[in-house]
Amino acid sequence: MTLQQILFIVISLVVLGSAFLVVTTRNLFHAALFLVVSFFGVAGFYVLLDAGFFAAAQVLVYIGAISILFIFAVMLTRDVITAQRGNSQWQAAAFVGAFLFLLMAILLGPFSITIRGHQFGNANWPFDMAGDAIKAAPSNFVGTMGSGLVSMDQYGVPFLLAGVLLLVAMVGAIWVARELRGREAEKAAAETAIDDADMDMNQPVQETLPLVDTNEAHESHDAAAVEKH
């Protein structure tokens, strides 16, 4: 067994183990921290694949930015975090996940199983490369990729669109998550009240009680905020 194989096995155990803890742990804050461990292991995979630039980008973007966003979101919603692990359909979800994994493992690896005379899977998998078939690591792929991303003949337009997507996502996130104050808040509260009245007339059986409660709580909270100012 070569050093690379041992490294691969260690990294994949770290990635899969922490990913499993992300989906099963009860404490959401711990889940966010295990997510960081999992991202770090994926960065290790990129190093093994000779893509050092992507390992650095993984650490910067995923661990540095996205995980921090998750930790902030977890802390902002701390008082409603439930102790429950899964919802009512977790058994069906586990079955779907396990079944899909078995299917992909048979399809992707050089294994095959025989069920009632029919062979499933490909024992001579076309991409099973080893030894001489391994291609040399590319040199300066970051420069090639950079010039390809900004060249209009290759990926210039998608690159610009990705920039627009990031801008729209940033503006949209601020717009969605902003807190209404003063007259805007009153207007929004009035609109919600009208909506609730409509709903009551259309569907009198609907459970609107909790909604009304939260609206009142929200209004009083806003009023308190205005008084503070």
Place this chain on the structure above:
Amino acid sequence: MINGIPLYWYLIVSAALFCIGLYGVLARKNAIAVIMCVELMLNAVNINLIAFWRYITPAAISGLSFAAFIFVVAAAEAAVGLALIISIYRNTRSVDPEKIDSMKL
């Protein structure tokens, strides 16, 4: 650094990561955890793209460019998704995806 590691090792690990993420998306009871699991799935896709790039076409840049775009989309998705959850939490005091059904017919 890929001596001795067949390509299908990467593919199977990323398939396992994808399926763990899928299980989390379907089964978690908290919307923030659901978005975490979506990030796990996007990571699995990225491992696949970069592994295929390294083993099959190391001279071309298409696999790398796709991986870079997935980074961008993942960042945008996390920002918008978490903003939506914060907004929903502020209005309903809940982040349970099963309880957020006011748009149901």
